[in-house]
Amino acid sequence: MRDLNLEFQDNSRQYAYDFDDILRDYMLRSFRPFISGNSGLEMGCFEGNFTKRLYPLYKKFSVLDGSSELLKKAEKNSSKEVHFHQGRFENHQFEEKFDDIFLIHALEHCDDPVETLSQVRKWLAPKGRFFLVVPNANAPSRQIAVKMGLISHNCAVTPAEYEHGHRVTYSHDTLERDVRKSGFKIMNKSGIFFKPLANFQFDQMMKHNLLGKEYFDGCYEFGMLYPDLCASLFFLCENPE
Numbered sequence: 063m064r065d066l067n068l069e070f071q072d073n074s075r076q077y078a079y080d081f082d083d084i085l086r087d088y089m090l091r092s093f094r095p096f097i098s099g100n101s102g103l104e105m106g107c108f109e110g111n112f113t114k115r116l117y118p119l120y121k122k123f124s125v126l127d128g129s130s131e132l133l134k135k136a137e138k139n140s141s142k143e144v145h146f147h148q149g150r151f152e153n154h155q156f157e158e159k160f161d162d163i164f165l166i167h168a169l170e171h172c173d174d175p176v177e178t179l180s181q182v183r184k185w186l187a188p189k190g191r192f193f194l195v196v197p198n199a200n201a202p203s204r205q206i207a208v209k210m211g212l213i214s215h216n217c218a219v220t221p222a223e224y225e226h227g228h229r230v231t232y233s234h235d236t237l238e239r240d241v242r243k244s245g246f247k248i249m250n251k252s253g254i255f256f257k258p259l260a261n262f263q264f265d266q267m268m269k270h271n272l273l274g275k276e277y278f279d280g281c282y283e284f285g286m287l288y289p290d291l292c293a294s295l296f297f298l299c300e301n302p303e
Contacts, residue, residue, distance in 0.1 A: 066128040067130060067131045067132075069129075069226055069227035070129065070132060070226070070227075073225050074225075075220070075223065075225075075226065078108070079261040079262060080264075081265055081268065083111060084268075084278055085255055085294070086112050086115060087115075088254055088278070089254055089294065090112075090115050091282070092254050092296055093164075096193070097162060097191075098161040098191065100120065100122070100161040100162075101124075101158070101159075101161045101162070101187075102120040102122070102124070102161065102162040102163070102164065103123075103124045103125070103185065104116055104126070104164045104166070105151060105168055106127055106165065106166065106167070107125045107127045107132060107133065109135040109136055110136030110138070110139035111139070112166060113139065114139050117140060117141055117143070118141075122145075123144050123145070124144070124146075124147060124156075125140075125144060125145070125146045125147065126148075127146075127147075127148065128148065133146050133148055151168075151181060151182075152174065152178055152181060153181075154181075156185050159190070160186060160190060161187050161191070162192075162193065163192050163193065164193045165182065165192070165193070167195060167294070169194065169196050169230075169232075169240075170230050170231060172229065173229060175230065176240050176244050179194075179240060179243075179246060180244045182244075183244065183245055183246060186301055188301065189300070190301070191249075191299070193298060194241065194296070194298075195295065195296050196232045196237060196295050197232070197294055198232070198253065198257075198292055198293060198294055199217040199231045199232060199233040201257040201291065201292065202257060202291050203257050203259050203263075207260070216231070217230075217231045217232075217236070218231060219231055232295060233295075234290060234295060241299060245301075245302065246299040246302075247300045247301065247302045248297055248298070249298045249299060250297070250298040251289070251295075251296070251297055251298075252286070252289050252295075252296045253285050253288070253289030253291070253292025253293075253294065253296065254282070254285060254292050254293060254294045254295075255278075255281050255282050255294065256281040256282075256284040256288060256293075257281070257285075257291070257293035258281075
């Protein structure tokens with residue numbers, strides 16, 4: 063049995079970076095045109111850094127996570143109006159359905175991604191939107207690491223990633239395969255933020271004030287032209303009619 067309270071702890075590879083917070087802002091920019099403003103569900107919350115961005119946009123907002131420790135941290139960072147639930151994605155039960163569901167950098171942690179996606183379909187309201195984001199195997203920073211001999215191939219799961227709970231590294235084609243297997247209808251496919259550097263390199267550059275908002279905005283805009291070279295892949299999905 064996996065211990066979800068251990069997987070987010072740092073090992074030979076750091077789990078969370080300051081750059082992650084920058085990336086969340088650009089994710090939200092990509093999401094905003096599609097957000098309903100009614101009921102929302104976030105699957106996987108880490109410490110609530112995305113939760114605090116999302117819940118003010120909804121009349122009712124819920125969070126589901128398997129880690130009791132992360133839920134406690136997320137609750138401290140969020141409003142009392144947010145409803146927190148502890149449970150595994152694969153077998154948790156909700157009586158209600160949600161207009162919008164967010165699964166952000168979490169599908170790659172699932173033992174059976176198609177099973178998880180199929181479960182999400184049960185929770186999504188008719189005409190609801192499913193926001194699915196995963197790290198991109200073909201991000202330039204990762205491809206460079208392959209050329210350096212640090213990673214065997216683009217879609218590899220490194221030992222440190224595995225220890226953090228990663229079970230798959232997605233590219234556009236493999237993500238589309240699993241989404242279609244689950245029965246979702248893909249409404250839009252895109253990438254978020256052109257990523258020339260690894261997270262730890264971004265953190266070092268930011269620490270020394272070598273990168274500013276203009277550069278980050280440029281990476282976001284450039285990523286719209288080249289989605290396969292972005293940090294993250296973004297699929298917007300619906301249940302088929």
